[in-house]
Amino acid sequence: MKNHHTSFETYLTDNDGRYTEQKRCIVDEIFKIQDHFEVESFIDSIRQNHHKFSRATVYRTIKQLLDAGLIQKISTRDGKIFYEHNFSKKQHDHLICNSCGKILEIKEDSIDTYLEQFCKELGFHTEYRSLHLYGQCQQCFDQQEKES
Numbered sequence: 001m002k003n004h005h006t007s008f009e010t011y012l013t014d015n016d017g018r019y020t021e022q023k024r025c026i027v028d029e030i031f032k033i034q035d036h037f038e039v040e041s042f043i044d045s046i047r048q049n050h051h052k053f054s055r056a057t058v059y060r061t062i063k064q065l066l067d068a069g070l071i072q073k074i075s076t077r078d079g080k081i082f083y084e085h086n087f088s089k090k091q092h093d094h095l096i097c098n099s100c101g102k103i104l105e106i107k108e109d110s111i112d113t114y115l116e117q118f119c120k121e122l123g124f125h126t127e128y129r130s131l132h133l134y135g136q137c138q139q140c141f142d143q144q145e146k147e148s
């Protein structure tokens with residue numbers, strides 16, 4: 001069974017990149033996170049243990065992981081960007097609250113089945129999926145109702 005290191009290494013080799021010790025370490029740290037994360041807070045947390053990492057290397061590694069399809073990107077309406085690894089996690093979609101920025105996940109087999117069927121009919125070969133719905137979470141919606 002392939003793990004994320006093998007997949008990333010294959011990607012880097014195909015793209016004339018080297019899988020350096022530093023990158024390997026960054027990837028290890030990213031794959032430990034079981035939630036959506038922002039790059040800056042990730043950098044703060046790894047810097048507590050690995051002082052030598054440059055910000056540029058972290059950003060470059062994240063961009064390459066994204067290209068390799070090993071992580072996905074979620075942007076909120078106020079411009080925040082979150083990432084999460086999707087290697088062992090089941091494919092899922094996101095609901096993003098425009099008011100508080102909360103990110104909810106939907107894991108629903110019938111969406112997968114429907115999309116697969118739809119793409120098959122169109123002869124479309126999906127490489128990467130990112131399905132985001134923007135709106136208001138229950139709390140923010142209720143809050144707004146109360147205020148109006």
Ligand SMILES: [Zn+2]
Nearest residue numbers: 097100137140
């Ligand atoms: Zn909200």
Ligand SMILES: [Zn+2]
Nearest residue numbers: 084092094105
């Ligand atoms: Zn997610």
